[in-house]
Amino acid sequence: MLDKLSLQKKQILTICWCSFAKKIFFTIFVFALLNWPLNIIAISAQQVVINEIAWAGTKTNLAPSHLWWQYEWIELYNNSAETIDLTNWRIEAAQSKDSALIISNGVIEPYGYFVICKKAMEFCHYVHSKLSFNNSYDKNGAVVLKDASLSVIDATPIPSGAFWPKGKNQTKQTMERINPQHNGQDVSNWQTSAFENGTPGKMNSQPESQVSEITNVLAASTTPQINKDDNKEENLSAQVSFSLQEQNNKSRDYKNIFINEIMPAPLGTDSENEWIELYNNNDFEVSLAGWQIKDQTGAITRYNFPASVKIAPQGFLVVSRKESKITLNNSADGIELLDMLGTIKDSVSYSKAPKGKSWSKIGASWQWSAVPTPGQKNIITNTTQSQTPSSTPENQLLMAQTTKTVFPKQITSQQNNLPLVSKKKLPALIVALMIALASSFIAWQIKKRSVL
Known part of the structure; x- marks a missing residue:
C-alpha cells in the first residue's frame, strides 16, 4: 500500500515538474523567437x-x-x-x-x-x-x-x-x-x-529643403500668369535649377584656398614629420568637407577632409603625414588640392628636396626655406634663392599676420541611431536557450526514473 502511494506521489510530482518545465521552456522560447531576428539584422556601428x-x-x-x-x-x-x-x-x-x-x-x-x-x-x-x-x-x-x-x-x-x-x-x-x-x-x-x-x-x-526655399522665393517674384504660359513654367524651372546649382557652387567654389607650404624631407623621421599646409585667402571661414589632397607620383594617395574641418579667414591649416597618409617623395613629387566636385583648385610640384627645408610659396613663386613655418606666414632666409615677390594682393595677404588653425587629430562620428537591438544581447540569448534545454533534459530524466 505504501509503495503504491509513494509511486502515485512521484507520478504527481513528475507531472507538476514537467508542466512547470514546459512553461519555462515555452517562455524562454518565445523570448528567443522575438529577439533572435533582431539580433540577425543588428547594426552595431555604421563605419x-x-x-x-x-x-x-x-x-x-x-x-x-x-x-x-x-x-x-x-x-x-x-x-x-x-x-x-x-x-x-x-x-x-x-x-x-x-x-x-x-x-x-x-x-x-x-x-x-x-x-x-x-x-x-x-x-x-x-x-x-x-x-x-x-x-x-x-x-x-x-x-x-x-x-x-x-x-x-x-x-x-x-x-x-x-x-x-x-x-x-x-x-x-x-x-x-x-x-x-x-x-x-x-x-x-x-x-x-x-x-x-x-x-x-x-x-x-544640398538638402531638398533648400530647393523649396528657392522655389518659394522665385514664385513670389513671378506674376500669377505663369500657370497660363508653359514657356514661363519652363523658365521658372530652369531658374530654380540654376539657382540651386549657383547656391551649391557658392558654398563649394572657393578660389582663394591655396597650398602654401610643404615639408617633404624633414630633419626627423619622414613618417612623423612630413606635413602639408593650406592657406585661406578669404575674409570668411571655409569648410573643407569633401575636399581632397592627393600626391602625383608613386603610389597615389588621396586624403579626404572630414566634414568637421574648417579653415579660418586668412588662416592656415596643417595636415600631417600621420593624418593624411600621403608620402612626399624626397627625390621629386607634387600634390593637388581638389574641391568636393573634384576640381583641382591648386597644385605644386618640386624636384629633389633638401633636408630640413620646406617648399614655401611667396607670391606667385616657390622657394626652399631653411626656416619651416607650419601654421604661420612663410619666411625666406636664403637670399641666393630669393626672388622679388610681385606686389599683388595675394602676396600682401600671405605676408599679413595670421592665426593658426588647429587640425583635429581624431574625429569621432556620432553613434548610429538605428532602432535595432544591439549585438550585446546575443550572449544573453544563448544562455537563455541553454537554460531552456537544460530544464527540458531534467524533466525528461525525472519522468524516465518515475516510470522505472
Whole structure:
C-alpha cells in the first residue's frame, strides 16, 4: 500500500515538474523567437554606409541614351578615421533580390568614397558586371550592406511600394543620403540629387529643403500668369535649377584656398614629420568637407577632409603625414588640392628636396626655406634663392599676420541611431536557450526514473 502511494506521489510530482518545465521552456522560447531576428539584422556601428545609388543609370557619352540604364552604380562612404578593407563585403539586392554582389577586393579611405559600377566610368573604384537594380523598388528590395562576417552594416528603407524612395529615372538623378551618420532605413534621410547623374565620389548635393526655399522665393517674384504660359513654367524651372546649382557652387567654389607650404624631407623621421599646409585667402571661414589632397607620383594617395574641418579667414591649416597618409617623395613629387566636385583648385610640384627645408610659396613663386613655418606666414632666409615677390594682393595677404588653425587629430562620428537591438544581447540569448534545454533534459530524466 505504501509503495503504491509513494509511486502515485512521484507520478504527481513528475507531472507538476514537467508542466512547470514546459512553461519555462515555452517562455524562454518565445523570448528567443522575438529577439533572435533582431539580433540577425543588428547594426552595431555604421563605419561604412550606403551613400548614393544611381538605380536608374547614368547619362554618358560612352553609350546611346537607350543604354544609359546599364551605367548603374552605388557609392559607399567611410564615416571613420580608419582605412577599411572591403574584401568579401557584400551588397544584397544589388544584383538580384535573392542574391548578393560580393566585393572581391578593395579598400575605402578615411572619410572617403568607394563607387561600385556596372560598367567602367572615370569615377569608379570597382567594376562588377552583375551589378543591377530593378526600377521597381518593391521588386528590387531594400539594399543591404554586409561585411565579410555577414554582419549587417547598413540598409536602405524597407519598400512600401513600386517607387524608389528618391531619385528620378528620366533625368538620371540619383538617390542621395542626406546625413551619413543617421539612420539609412529612415526615408526622411534620403533625397533626390540636385544634379543629373548625382555626385559619384564626392559630397552629396544640398538638402531638398533648400530647393523649396528657392522655389518659394522665385514664385513670389513671378506674376500669377505663369500657370497660363508653359514657356514661363519652363523658365521658372530652369531658374530654380540654376539657382540651386549657383547656391551649391557658392558654398563649394572657393578660389582663394591655396597650398602654401610643404615639408617633404624633414630633419626627423619622414613618417612623423612630413606635413602639408593650406592657406585661406578669404575674409570668411571655409569648410573643407569633401575636399581632397592627393600626391602625383608613386603610389597615389588621396586624403579626404572630414566634414568637421574648417579653415579660418586668412588662416592656415596643417595636415600631417600621420593624418593624411600621403608620402612626399624626397627625390621629386607634387600634390593637388581638389574641391568636393573634384576640381583641382591648386597644385605644386618640386624636384629633389633638401633636408630640413620646406617648399614655401611667396607670391606667385616657390622657394626652399631653411626656416619651416607650419601654421604661420612663410619666411625666406636664403637670399641666393630669393626672388622679388610681385606686389599683388595675394602676396600682401600671405605676408599679413595670421592665426593658426588647429587640425583635429581624431574625429569621432556620432553613434548610429538605428532602432535595432544591439549585438550585446546575443550572449544573453544563448544562455537563455541553454537554460531552456537544460530544464527540458531534467524533466525528461525525472519522468524516465518515475516510470522505472
